[in-house]
Amino acid sequence: GQNIDQPTxxxxxxxxxxxxxxxxxxxxFNGLFWYQQHAGEAPTFLSYNxxxxxxxxxxxxxxxxxSKGYSYLLLKELxxxxxxxxxxxxxxxxxxxxxxxxTRLQVFP
Amino acid sequence: EAQVTQNPRYLITVxxxxxxxxxxxxxxxxxxxxxxxxxxxxxxxxxYSMNVEVTDKGDVPEGYxxxxxxxxxxxxxxxSPSPNQTSLYFCASSPRAHMGxxxxxxxxxxxxx
Numbered sequence: 001g002q003n004i005d006q007p008t009x010x011x012x013x014x015x016x017x018x019x020x021x022x023x024x025x026x027x028x029f030n031g032l033f034w035y036q037q038h039a040g041e042a043p044t045f046l047s048y049n050x051x052x053x054x055x056x057x058x059x060x061x062x063x064x065x066x067s068k069g070y071s072y073l074l075l076k077e078l079x080x081x082x083x084x085x086x087x088x089x090x091x092x093x094x095x096x097x098x099x100x101x102x103t104r105l106q107v108f109p
Numbered sequence: 110e111a112q113v114t115q116n117p118r119y120l121i122t123v124x125x126x127x128x129x130x131x132x133x134x135x136x137x138x139x140x141x142x143x144x145x146x147x148x149x150x151x152x153x154x155x156x157y158s159m160n161v162e163v164t165d166k167g168d169v170p171e172g173y174x175x176x177x178x179x180x181x182x183x184x185x186x187x188x189s190p191s192p193n194q195t196s197l198y199f200c201a202s203s204p205r206a207h208m209g210x211x212x213x214x215x216x217x218x219x220x221x222x
Contacts, residue, residue: 033210042199043152045210087152091207095159096167097142101151 004100006088011106012078020073020103022088032071033089034062037102043087046073075105083107111136115200115214122190122221130185130217132200140206141183142167143175145196146216152199158183159206190221 003025012018024032031050035043049055049064049071061074073086085102092098113134122128134141142157144167154167158177172194174186183202187194197218201211 031207033207035211040216042213042215043211044213048210089152095157095165095206096154097207097211098154098168099144099152101149 004088004090004098006086006100006103008101009104009106011108012075014078014080014107014109016078017074017076018078018105020075020086020088020105022071022073022100024069024071024088024090024100026069026090026092026098031091032062032064033097034071034073035087035089035099037085037087039084046086078107080107080109111212113200113202113212113214115198115217117217118215120217120219122219124191124221125189128187128190128219130187130198130200130219132183132185132214133181134183134202134212135181136202136204136212137180138202138204138212139180140204140208141177141200141202142211143173143183143185144199144201145169145194146199147196155185155198157206190219192221195219195221 006022034046037043047062054063059076064071085104087102088100116131139160143155144152146152153169156175158164199216200214203211
């Protein structure tokens with residue numbers, strides 16, 4: 001089977017750093033995705049990790065450890081517009097993408 | 110502009126009245142998929158298509174049909190909608206399965222009364 005777990009909610013302060021964790025169990029691993037979804041809008045692609053380690057993309061970085069079934073999304077210099085849900089997703093086999101239930105991040109001034 | 114277009118954005122219908130939600134992409138993507146999103150359950154895959162004339166069930170296919178007669182279009186059909194199909198629906202596409210991340214449509218909020 002396949003399971004993806006992430007915290008339901010997190011809060012942080014503008015300008016701070018926040019780390020959103022994701023653990024997964026899957027057979028036939030083919031990488032891990034992160035998406036951002038603002039309330040009432042469509043998810044947008046943030047990152048894709050297939051190898052272990054940290055990948056940095058501006059204020060956002062994503063980390064993967066395949067041996068531990070663990071990933072995190074790191075958001076630096078938080079802005080109010082970063083208030084959104086962050087979805088972790090992993091492929092099941094070669095043709096299906098399974099999403100976690102998402103972490104709702106609220107950024108306060 | 111590269112995009113996935115879904116219509117309608119909002120739909121209220123009655124139980125049993127057949128409806129179709131359209132999805133079209135202009136990026137020549139091979140892979141297309143439908144998801145529904147419900148509070149506390151996240152995005153769940155309904156159907157997907159690896160290419161023209163190739164469709165397969167996702168995790169929650171009951172009560173839905175799809176077709177992929179052309180590469181750009183992937184309509185979602187509810188033959189006899191029921192209230193438990195009230196949800197937010199998203200169509201998504203990618204160059205191939207899992208390649209390059211999905212591009213999502215704007216979503217269709219469906220209410221079945």
